Amino acid sequence: GDSVTQMQGQVTLSEDDFLFINCTYSTTWYPTLFWYVQYPGEGPQLLLKVTTANNKGISRGFEATYDKGTTSFHLQKASVQESDSAVYYCVLGESSGSWQLIFGSGTQLTVMP
Amino acid sequence: EAAVTQSPRNKVTVTGGNVTLSCRQTNSHNYMYWYRQDTGHGLRLIHYSYGAGNLQIGDVPDGYKATRTTQEDFFLLLELASPSQTSLYFCASSVGTGNAEQFFGPGTRLTVL
Numbered sequence: 001g002d003s004v005t006q007m008q009g010q011v012t013l014s015e016d017d018f019l020f021i022n023c024t025y026s027t028t029w030y031p032t033l034f035w036y037v038q039y040p041g042e043g044p045q046l047l048l049k050v051t052t053a054n055n056k057g058i059s060r061g062f063e064a065t066y067d068k069g070t071t072s073f074h075l076q077k078a079s080v081q082e083s084d085s086a087v088y089y090c091v092l093g094e095s096s097g098s099w100q101l102i103f104g105s106g107t108q109l110t111v112m113p
Numbered sequence: 114e115a116a117v118t119q120s121p122r123n124k125v126t127v128t129g130g131n132v133t134l135s136c137r138q139t140n141s142h143n144y145m146y147w148y149r150q151d152t153g154h155g156l157r158l159i160h161y162s163y164g165a166g167n168l169q170i171g172d173v174p175d176g177y178k179a180t181r182t183t184q185e186d187f188f189l190l191l192e193l194a195s196p197s198q199t200s201l202y203f204c205a206s207s208v209g210t211g212n213a214e215q216f217f218g219p220g221t222r223l224t225v226l
Contacts, residue, residue, distance in 0.1 A: 049212070
């Protein structure tokens, strides 16, 4: 079945640093890929959605793309701020049955002032 | 923006206890979901529904029942709670499935002693 792997459990940066988070996915169909963000004490919320390989999704200074050749997708931001501290989930839209969301295990981003 | 509320926000029960978690959404979404969130696992789908009276099984349904009484209300039932069900539970809703954005509630923290 479809799956998503998110290897970076924790990332610690300083303000104005560059952020790059990477996930890999497995699916037999055309993927729809999402990034959700979860702030402390809240539920996850949609940050970005990407439906076409090599096309960027852009929101709140974050960019996301995916590469069909390497079956990977990425989230990046040129200059992080302390307010970006949160958990970031890569998510695959399941395409071979239930059409549900498959969440990665999450990356805890901590940005030091 | 969709409004999803959950109650209670915190619950403590004992092994073998009976617990009901409630979720209400006020944006007329067809789909509603129950997830559990555990460290290292991200969010895992327990049950979901595409309308009043409908119930679909998710990825981790064992030990859980659910009922969708109206379009707005979705309940998660633990009839014989066990310590392994200690977790943070999220409800979500969406207009459709697959590519549709899911809107999450604030979560219910359940502790089973």
